[in-house]
Amino acid sequence: MTARETVLTWILLLAGFFGAWSLAAATLPVPSYVLPPPSAVLSASRDLIVKGILPTYVAESVRRMVTAALVAFAIGVPVGVALGMSRRLAEFAFPILNFFQSVSGIAWLPLMLVWFGFGERTILVAVNYTVVFPVALSALLGVRSVPRIYVNGLRTLGASRWRIARDVILPGALPNIATGMRLGLAYGWRALIAAEMLVGAHGLGFMIFSAQNFHLTARIMLGMVVIGALWLVLDYFVLRPLEQATIERWGLIQR
Amino acid sequence: MRRRLGSLVRGVAPFVVLVAAWAALTRSGLVAEIFLPPPEAVARTGWEMARDGSLWTNIVASLGRVLVGLVVSVPLAIGFGVLVGLSRRLATVLEPVASFFNALSGIAWLPLAMTWFGLGWGSVTFIMLNTVFFLVFFNTLVGVRTVPRVFEHALRTLGGSRRHLIVQVLIPGAMPSIVAGIRMSIGFGWRALIAAEMIATSTGLGFLIFNAQNFHQTDTILAGIITIGVLWLATDRLLLQPLERWTVERWGLVSS
Numbered sequence: 001m002t003a004r005e006t007v008l009t010w011i012l013l014l015a016g017f018f019g020a021w022s023l024a025a026a027t028l029p030v031p032s033y034v035l036p037p038p039s040a041v042l043s044a045s046r047d048l049i050v051k052g053i054l055p056t057y058v059a060e061s062v063r064r065m066v067t068a069a070l071v072a073f074a075i076g077v078p079v080g081v082a083l084g085m086s087r088r089l090a091e092f093a094f095p096i097l098n099f100f101q102s103v104s105g106i107a108w109l110p111l112m113l114v115w116f117g118f119g120e121r122t123i124l125v126a127v128n129y130t131v132v133f134p135v136a137l138s139a140l141l142g143v144r145s146v147p148r149i150y151v152n153g154l155r156t157l158g159a160s161r162w163r164i165a166r167d168v169i170l171p172g173a174l175p176n177i178a179t180g181m182r183l184g185l186a187y188g189w190r191a192l193i194a195a196e197m198l199v200g201a202h203g204l205g206f207m208i209f210s211a212q213n214f215h216l217t218a219r220i221m222l223g224m225v226v227i228g229a230l231w232l233v234l235d236y237f238v239l240r241p242l243e244q245a246t247i248e249r250w251g252l253i254q255r
Numbered sequence: 256m257r258r259r260l261g262s263l264v265r266g267v268a269p270f271v272v273l274v275a276a277w278a279a280l281t282r283s284g285l286v287a288e289i290f291l292p293p294p295e296a297v298a299r300t301g302w303e304m305a306r307d308g309s310l311w312t313n314i315v316a317s318l319g320r321v322l323v324g325l326v327v328s329v330p331l332a333i334g335f336g337v338l339v340g341l342s343r344r345l346a347t348v349l350e351p352v353a354s355f356f357n358a359l360s361g362i363a364w365l366p367l368a369m370t371w372f373g374l375g376w377g378s379v380t381f382i383m384l385n386t387v388f389f390l391v392f393f394n395t396l397v398g399v400r401t402v403p404r405v406f407e408h409a410l411r412t413l414g415g416s417r418r419h420l421i422v423q424v425l426i427p428g429a430m431p432s433i434v435a436g437i438r439m440s441i442g443f444g445w446r447a448l449i450a451a452e453m454i455a456t457s458t459g460l461g462f463l464i465f466n467a468q469n470f471h472q473t474d475t476i477l478a479g480i481i482t483i484g485v486l487w488l489a490t491d492r493l494l495l496q497p498l499e500r501w502t503v504e505r506w507g508l509v510s511s
Contacts, residue, residue: 009348034371096269102491103484104446106453107461110468110476115290187446194362194450198465205363209454212366220366228359235358 033215041225044218053207058226061203065192068124069185072131076184077177080139081170090144097137105130105191109198123195123203130191131184138180142173171250178246182239189231292474301478309463314482316458320448321441324383328440332388333433336395337425341417346400353393360386361447365454374455382451386444387437394436398429430506431499438495445487460486 018038025037032040048054083093105126116122150168159167196205208223274294280286281293288296304310339345364385368378406424415423426433452461460483467475 005344006347009344013348091265092269092272094269095266096273099270099484099488102487103480104449106446106450107464107480107483109453110464111473111480113468114471114473114476187443190361190363190443190446191450194447197362197365198450198453208363208366212369215370217367217370220370224359224363224367227363228355231358232355 033217036218036221040218041221044216045222048219048222054222054226057202057204057207058230061192061196061205062230064120064123064127064203065185065189068127068192069131069188071124072128072135072184072188073181076132076135076180077139080136080177080180081143081165081173083136084140084143084173085165085169087144090140093140094137097133097140100129101133101137104187106194106198109195113199118199118201120201123192123199123201126195127188127192131181131188134184134187135177135180138176138183139173142176142180143169145176146172174246174250175243178239178243182235182243185234185239186231189227189234193227289471289473292477296474297477297481300472300474301481304475304478310478310482313458313460313463313479314486317448317452317460318486320380320383320459321445323380324387324444324448325437325441328384328387329391329437332391333395333426336392336433337399337421337429340396340399340425340429341421343400346396350393350396353389353396356389357393360389361443362450365451368451369455376456378455379448379451379459382447383444386447387440390440390443391433391436394432394439395429398432398436399425401432402428427506431503434499434502438491438499441490441495442487449483 022037022039025032025035028035045054080097083097084090105128108129109122109126112122112125116125146169150172151164154164154168192203193205196203197209200206200209204223204227208220208227211217211219211223277291278294281288281291301310339349361382364382365378368381368385372378372381402425406428407420410420410424448459449461452459453465456462457466460479464476464479464483467473467479
């Protein structure tokens with residue numbers, strides 16, 4: 001299929017989709033808040049952008065995500081790598097990390113609400129928690145997956161412990177770490193949206209949740225599109241290239 | 256037998272240490288009991304909830320939603336995925352659409368679901384259905400497209416019909432990817448479900464812990480959290496991982 005055909009198919013598909021949606025919204029015997037027409041979503045978005053609500057909320061959610069993720073990387077990677085350095089320690093830590101990873105940050109949210117109250121800190125901690133465990137776990141597994149023979153090779157050549165960590169273990173673990181970051185962020189982004197709904201302090205999750213109270217369905221749909229699009233942009237332009245690059249550069253493909 | 260016992264001990268020992276540390280922390284007086292109740296209080300609360308049946312009701316409600324999500328969405332998603340995968344053109348176009356809905360799947364649908372279905376069973380189940388459907392659909396599509404065309408041509412040359420193609424080449428070829436998708440979808444779905452139960456219904460483990468928060472019952476919250484973690488680990492370890500390993504062994508296309 002040529003590029004032109006692809007574009008053409010896309011245009012047809014989108015036209016068909018929006019046509020069907022408009023038709024359904026116009027003819028189905030349901031109140032307009034159940035299924036607002038595409039034009040309503042468009043005008044809602046213009047409205048929200050002009051008033052500056054959407055940009056503010058997007059900035060708020062992105063800021064939270066970035067803050068929580070950076071803290072999570074700064075904790076998760078060193079801790080995971082350190083635990084992975086010793087086989088015994090790794091065997092001990094793995095089940096615990098795995099358990100905490102499998103309880104999502106949102107499940108901790110009620111407890112965090114008791115600890116930190118309804119506010120910014122609860123959201124940040126919940127998202128941070130959600131991101132940190134996949135990152136630490138994959139860093140640990142990454143370090144363990146480095147073949148012993150490389151470590152021994154460097155050691156026989158007289159390298160120090162630090163040198164081995166820097167030149168063998170860390171690069172060897174990077175592909176795993178990148179994968180863990182991607183998974184962690186995927187969980188974290190959803191946790192953020194959920195936490196914003198539950199805690200209710202600005203952000204995209206709060207925007208779509210509060211819109212539901214007032215039956216502003218067009219606003220909900222707009223929020224959903226923004227949430228999905230932001231994640232896709234992050235995934236396609238940052239996370240996937242990063243994962244691909246680390247795998248190509250440092251991936252240990254064993255034959 | 257001895258090795259299994261050894262690995263069991265190694266698996267349990269870390270948690271023994273963790274609980275001991277937790278008990279020591281609560282006894283040290285550094286944190287108030289209302290913020291972090293001691294392990295024995297959580298165990299007692301868990302035991303009471305198990306005895307009066309409220310724990311089981313909520314577990315059944317949550318797991319029931321997971322089951323409904325799987326039973327309805329998995330066949331639908333596989334069906335659509337294979338159908339779309341049949342046409343290369345459609346597949347190229349719909350793949351980004353599917354990944355958009357994947358990016359959106361889960362809790363972001365909740366406000367819309369509540370508008371459509373109100374509070375209660377409908378909205379929460381919809382979240383589960385939605386999450387499972389798009390992840391499995393996407394993975395089926397990707398799986399079908401990775402089946403080498405040479406198998407397709409071989410079957411065609413031998414006079415196989417389109418039905419043969421689907422049943423004997425595409426679905427088995429896509430199986431490892433489909434099963435990986437199912438496993439992932441339960442992971443994402445379970446998280447979304449807990450969050451949705453906190454907001455939109457009055458049964459299920461998510462509701463249990465969120466409701467307890469209103470009364471500062473941290474022991475109930477912790478008992479709920481532990482139940483959620485144990486349920487997921489058990490499902491993943493006893494059901495999903497073996498299933499995934501088995502399909503990869505049975506149908507995995509290991510190209511040499």
